[in-house]
Amino acid sequence: MKAFQSIEPDRHDYAGRYKLLTGSVVPRPIAFVTTLQENGLVNAAPYSQFIIVAVEPSLLGFSVGPSPEREKDTLRNIRRTGEFVINTVPEQLATEVQACAETFGPEESEAEATGLQVIASTRVRPPRLLATQIQFECGLHSITAFGASHLVVGRVLVMHAEKGLVSDCKIDARAYRPLGRIGGRSYCRMGEVFSV
Numbered sequence: 001m002k003a004f005q006s007i008e009p010d011r012h013d014y015a016g017r018y019k020l021l022t023g024s025v026v027p028r029p030i031a032f033v034t035t036l037q038e039n040g041l042v043n044a045a046p047y048s049q050f051i052i053v054a055v056e057p058s059l060l061g062f063s064v065g066p067s068p069e070r071e072k073d074t075l076r077n078i079r080r081t082g083e084f085v086i087n088t089v090p091e092q093l094a095t096e097v098q099a100c101a102e103t104f105g106p107e108e109s110e111a112e113a114t115g116l117q118v119i120a121s122t123r124v125r126p127p128r129l130l131a132t133q134i135q136f137e138c139g140l141h142s143i144t145a146f147g148a149s150h151l152v153v154g155r156v157l158v159m160h161a162e163k164g165l166v167s168d169c170k171i172d173a174r175a176y177r178p179l180g181r182i183g184g185r186s187y188c189r190m191g192e193v194f195s196v
């Protein structure tokens with residue numbers, strides 16, 4: 001007979017629970033979020049606790065976990081400016097994504113430090129990342145605390161997709177190459193697409 005190990009997350013510390021939850025909910029797509037720092041520099045950080053909150057209206061959300069010293073820059077910037085861009089991540093950007101998750105101070109731009117080129121957005125001030133295939137320009141809908149995490153929800157004002165990716169509102173799954181997050185420094189590529 002198939003046997004199971006039963007685990008109560010509450011019996012584990014934060015690190016244990018984090019590994020149990022994030023290691024089970026895989027692969028996760030990655031929201032590469034661009035925001036503007038107070039000094040005008042572009043902040044770019046990856047968030048893989050990323051979901052479609054609603055379709056009517058179009059709402060996307062990501063969860064910002066606690067940070068030991070001070071709130072993460074992305075959350076602080078969104079509270080202050082009310083706007084952000086969610087850039088989805090193609091598989092070729094794994095190294096840059098990992099680099100942008102290292103701690104950068106508010107006086108540094110991850111985008112500049114990792115050589116990511118930005119292009120102007122059309123409805124919000126934070127720019128988009130040129131190397132990505134899809135970008136969602138978002139206005140802040142809400143920030144809700146869930147324990148030590150904050151769910152940031154944005155209303156999609158406009159979506160940009162690389163030419164050839166969308167036809168009749170359908171994304172070409174074979175041309176779209178999103179990177180998947182497993183955990184730590186581990187990622188995956190999209191495998192075979194099949195229909196049942």
Ligand SMILES: Cc1cc2nc3c(=O)[nH]c(=O)nc-3n(C[C@H](O)[C@H](O)[C@H](O)COP(=O)(O)O)c2cc1C
Pocket residue numbers: 030043044045046047048049050062063064065066071072073074075097098100101102103104181
């Ligand atoms: C692929 C990837 C996904 C991540 N997802 C999350 C996430 O969903 N929530 C979170 O709080 N941190 C996440 N992190 C860690 C943040 O990116 C990291 O704390 C970063 O320094 C935050 O940057 P910021 O202070 O500029 O917002 C992730 C890191 C990586 C590499």
